[in-house]
Amino acid sequence: LLSPSGAVAQTIFAEMSELAARTGAVNLGQGFPDVDGPEHLKDAAVAAIRAGHNQYPPGAGIPQLREAVAAHQGRHYGLTVDPGTEVLVTAGATEAIAATILALAGPGDEVLTIEPYYDSYAASIAMAGATHRTIALRPGPDGFHLDPDDARAAFTDRTRLVLVNTPHNPTGTVLTTAELTLLAELAAARDAVIVTDEVYEHLTYDGVRHVPLATLPAAAGRTLTISSAGKSLSFTGWKVGWVHGPAELVTAVRTVKQFLTYVASGPFQYAVAGALSDEDGRTGEYVTGLRTSLQERRDLLVESLDAAGFVTVRPAGTYFVVADAAPLGFDDAVDLCRRLPELAGVVGIPVSAFCAAGSATAQGLRSWVRFTYVKRESVLHRAAEGLARLR
Numbered sequence: 071l072l073s074p075s076g077a078v079a080q081t082i083f084a085e086m087s088e089l090a091a092r093t094g095a096v097n098l099g100q101g102f103p104d105v106d107g108p109e110h111l112k113d114a115a116v117a118a119i120r121a122g123h124n125q126y127p128p129g130a131g132i133p134q135l136r137e138a139v140a141a142h143q144g145r146h147y148g149l150t151v152d153p154g155t156e157v158l159v160t161a162g163a164t165e166a167i168a169a170t171i172l173a174l175a176g177p178g179d180e181v182l183t184i185e186p187y188y189d190s191y192a193a194s195i196a197m198a199g200a201t202h203r204t205i206a207l208r209p210g211p212d213g214f215h216l217d218p219d220d221a222r223a224a225f226t227d228r229t230r231l232v233l234v235n236t237p238h239n240p241t242g243t244v245l246t247t248a249e250l251t252l253l254a255e256l257a258a259a260r261d262a263v264i265v266t267d268e269v270y271e272h273l274t275y276d277g278v279r280h281v282p283l284a285t286l287p288a289a290a291g292r293t294l295t296i297s298s299a300g301k302s303l304s305f306t307g308w309k310v311g312w313v314h315g316p317a318e319l320v321t322a323v324r325t326v327k328q329f330l331t332y333v334a335s336g337p338f339q340y341a342v343a344g345a346l347s348d349e350d351g352r353t354g355e356y357v358t359g360l361r362t363s364l365q366e367r368r369d370l371l372v373e374s375l376d377a378a379g380f381v382t383v384r385p386a387g388t389y390f391v392v393a394d395a396a397p398l399g400f401d402d403a404v405d406l407c408r409r410l411p412e413l414a415g416v417v418g419i420p421v422s423a424f425c426a427a428g429s430a431t432a433q434g435l436r437s438w439v440r441f442t443y444v445k446r447e448s449v450l451h452r453a454a455e456g457l458a459r460l461r
């Protein structure tokens with residue numbers, strides 16, 4: 071994050087992955103799969119390199135990928151998207167987020183996010199010189215929820231953007247249609263643009279369905295939807311992302327994107343285009359299998375954490391579960407995470423790393439840790455044995 075002095079610290083993910091590497095602890099910190107995505111997509115990427123797709127791709131992304139994104143949004147969600155003017159390919163969702171915020175918000179503007187939030191949001195808002203305001207996602211007996219009064223109070227005449235993330239990192243919450251509708255209506259009332267980060271759109275469990283904000287009537291005409299191939303396909307290093315929405319908003323984002331990376335991931339764009347169009351159904355099969363296996367691995371980790379004495383909230387989506395260490399006598403998760411390699415041979419991430427320093431939400435979630443279950447079962451079993459030593 072950018073500190074108030076302007077110094078750039080390393081991300082919490084890099085810090086915790088280094089800690090895992092140094093101590094040999096099981097890395098349940100940074101969210102990346104320890105098994106690659108499907109072979110047929112690796113073959114497609116290699117074929118694209120061999121076919122000579124190795125120079126700058128078009129600025130908006132290759133037409134095949136923009137068409138595949140539009141077709142994907144139509145097939146899965148019934149959205150009508152013009153691949154010519156309403157889709158921009160980016161260097162992962164991260165660049166789409168940064169370019170969107172830099173394009174649409176500046177000094178004097180307020181950008182609203184749901185706290186805890188993915189760490190790049192605060193950094194991008196700081197780089198834009200805009201003001202960051204938050205709406206708390208609070209733990210309750212049946213999961214994390216937004217309080218409608220908090221949401222109403224957060225919007226002001228200066229709200230320029232509301233940046234939503236569902237399924238939600240770090241809590242694994244899938245926001246309900248009612249919560250999303252309220253946010254969309256509040257945004258419409260203030261004429262704010264909605265930005266929605268849906269990178270975990272295909273990773274939901276127990277039959278819970280992801281509702282894309284752009285499908286809600288109140289969000290129509292004011293929503294930029296961001297996603298990427300990393301999570302659904304288990305190729306987080308390929309960094310192929312996209313943003314789609316009204317043409318004039320996408321054009322504004324593209325203007326900024328030109329000066330961030332210009333273009334990225336040329337050959338991978340061909341492989342992802344093939345995956346999203348999925349003419350032979352192989353990618354759909356892969357994603358269905360991944361969803362099932364992640365649900366099983368979620369259950370394994372949640373049960374291990376419960377058995378070790380944490381209080382968990384069973385996540386309905388994503389790679390992550392958050393767990394409260396207070397019942398184990400640890401009330402400071404930052405301190406606990408530094409000691410976890412020694413105490414349990416495991417690395418996790420304090421949930422406060424996803425909060426504004428010193429905020430009420432950070433205080434409320436002070437003893438909570440995020441763990442990822444996108445690891446092989448054998449690795450999760452090893453983590454379970456270590457976590458059991460905490461009791």
Ligand code: PMP
Nearest residue numbers: 162163164188239269298300311
């Ligand atoms: N948004 C969220 C909520 C994420 O969890 C991640 C990945 N950790 C990203 C964005 C970044 O996605 P990408 O790797 O495609 O840039």
Ligand code: GLN
Nearest residue numbers: 081083084099100101239
């Ligand atoms: N999105 C991944 C996570 O939340 C990590 C991405 C990163 O390292 N920036 O763990």
